[in-house]
Amino acid sequence: MAPYNGNIEDFPGESGILFEKVPCYIAILDRDYKIVRSNEKLRNTFGSCRGRHCYDVYKKRSVVCEKCPTEMTFHDGQEHTSTHVGINKVGDETHYIVTTSPLMGENGNVDYVMEILTDITQIKSLEKDKLEAERLAAVGQTVAGLAHSVKNILMGVEGGMYMVEVGINKGDQSRTAEGWDMLQRNITKVSTLVKDFLSFAKGRKPVVKLIDPNVLLDDIVELYADTASKMGIELKKTRKKYMASAPLDPDAIHTCLTNLVSNAIDTCHISSKDKKIVILDAVEDGGNITISVSDNGSGIDYDIQKKIFTTFFTTKGGNGTGLGLLTTRKIVQEHGGKIEVESIPGKGSVFKIVLPRKQLPVMNDSP
Amino acid sequence: MSTNGKKILVVDDEPDVVKYITSLLEDNGFETVTACNGKEGMETAIKEKPDLISLDVTMPGETGVRMLRNLSEHEATKEIPVILVTGVDFSFKSFIEQRKQVVPPKAYFEKPIDKDKLLAEVKSLLGVG
Numbered sequence A: 001m002a003p004y005n006g007n008i009e010d011f012p013g014e015s016g017i018l019f020e021k022v023p024c025y026i027a028i029l030d031r032d033y034k035i036v037r038s039n040e041k042l043r044n045t046f047g048s049c050r051g052r053h054c055y056d057v058y059k060k061r062s063v064v065c066e067k068c069p070t071e072m073t074f075h076d077g078q079e080h081t082s083t084h085v086g087i088n089k090v091g092d093e094t095h096y097i098v099t100t101s102p103l104m105g106e107n108g109n110v111d112y113v114m115e116i117l118t119d120i121t122q123i124k125s126l127e128k129d130k131l132e133a134e135r136l137a138a139v140g141q142t143v144a145g146l147a148h149s150v151k152n153i154l155m156g157v158e159g160g161m162y163m164v165e166v167g168i169n170k171g172d173q174s175r176t177a178e179g180w181d182m183l184q185r186n187i188t189k190v191s192t193l194v195k196d197f198l199s200f201a202k203g204r205k206p207v208v209k210l211i212d213p214n215v216l217l218d219d220i221v222e223l224y225a226d227t228a229s230k231m232g233i234e235l236k237k238t239r240k241k242y243m244a245s246a247p248l249d250p251d252a253i254h255t256c257l258t259n260l261v262s263n264a265i266d267t268c269h270i271s272s273k274d275k276k277i278v279i280l281d282a283v284e285d286g287g288n289i290t291i292s293v294s295d296n297g298s299g300i301d302y303d304i305q306k307k308i309f310t311t312f313f314t315t316k317g318g319n320g321t322g323l324g325l326l327t328t329r330k331i332v333q334e335h336g337g338k339i340e341v342e343s344i345p346g347k348g349s350v351f352k353i354v355l356p357r358k359q360l361p362v363m364n365d366s367p
Numbered sequence B: 001m002s003t004n005g006k007k008i009l010v011v012d013d014e015p016d017v018v019k020y021i022t023s024l025l026e027d028n029g030f031e032t033v034t035a036c037n038g039k040e041g042m043e044t045a046i047k048e049k050p051d052l053i054s055l056d057v058t059m060p061g062e063t064g065v066r067m068l069r070n071l072s073e074h075e076a077t078k079e080i081p082v083i084l085v086t087g088v089d090f091s092f093k094s095f096i097e098q099r100k101q102v103v104p105p106k107a108y109f110e111k112p113i114d115k116d117k118l119l120a121e122v123k124s125l126l127g128v129g
């Protein structure tokens, strides 16, 4: 920490040079959130600062930011760290981590707060590039897999044509009907496949809204509980735990949950257990929101577990595209989170979406 | 047609593919039995002693490659000619021919199949028609 001797205008000697020249942004704020001192790098990036409010300088806002770390430090005299997105003087998005430290006066009050900002814009853009590269690699694998599914479907189409042809030639109504069914079934398969594939390959721009994850879970139960119960499977939610709203792409998370729940229902459906059950749960702990889908279906063998996310992979033959978990993982990663699976063969599986609040996307409509 | 009594086992996980191939074969005077995975395929092969097997490569559970090996290792089935019908592209042909544990199949057909060629191959392998 810079030496503070009650005189904020001056850090003597070397510490003054250090203050000006360190390769990070430094600002000292008074209780009105006005910048009373700033270093060279900060001014170079964000423009002139003196006497301006920090939220104006970093984010071009007119009021204090939500969950402002400086406010917290003034309040409790502790250090605080958080990640933000600002706008630099030429209007580009600038990502930074800020740590706030108290500068105490002789009476022990926090007179000023020092903010040290580390610019992570480059790291963020690397992360984005990496996600994009992974997505393209997955698209490549998917295309190979797709060719395979398409061949199977084509074979079904040819089979249908053959049956119809023979049916007509022999005047055999039931054959013709059977062939027609085969044709319809396989055409439907093609269109589903193409739709799934397109939505996966396109990658959509996330639409972020503040939403209580519990609401998304309720939707899913509402939508699928009936269908599940007709198959003899109980689909339910654990007791609701209070959770603050979070910036999420609701449609995308909905897609994730649909994929996980449909997998859970699939595995329960072929299980011979008496009581088949799928449970949805959402909890927050230590800044992580965890949404889980558990089933008491077949479980997943260890060597299969290794494959389910990475490669284009399905054990459902023509009834699965193997895109479900790949898409889910992609969406979860775009939310800064990760997906985990715990499974005991024969007993069942738990798929967990873990979303660290700190890494959730930034709201589209606020700076 | 002198195809009477010749029995063919069709193994594929796609019901429509099974339906197609069995109809085609039955329309040409063959008898058929079916299985939807490698395990069931192996059991049926031992029980039914077919004269020929048409086998899909990529099936859930036990794959076609595995079944091919099992067939060649079992006394009762090792002489039965096998035709692979596969969605996998033809580079697979060289892959499987390099596997020492696996007796290469008698013929390959890539999906979707050419039905006249398949029939001709079946007839020539069984020495009929």
Ligand SMILES: Nc1ncnc2c1ncn2[C@@H]1O[C@H](COP(=O)(O)OP(=O)(O)OP(=O)(O)O)[C@@H](O)[C@H]1O
Residues within 6 Å of the ligand: A259, A263, A264, A267, A295, A297, A298, A299, A300, A308, A313, A314, A315, A316, A319, A320, A321, A322, A323, A324, A325, A326, A349
């Ligand atoms: N809850 C589960 N229990 C057992 N196996 C599972 C479960 N979830 C996924 N799997 C396995 O992972 C594979 C891949 O799942 P994924 O959702 O990616 O594709 P899919 O379900 O096969 O196809 P699609 O989602 O297009 O219907 C499944 O085929 C299945 O073998």
Ligand SMILES: [Mg+2]
Residues within 6 Å of the ligand: A259, A262, A263, A320, A324, A325
């Ligand atoms: Mg799925």
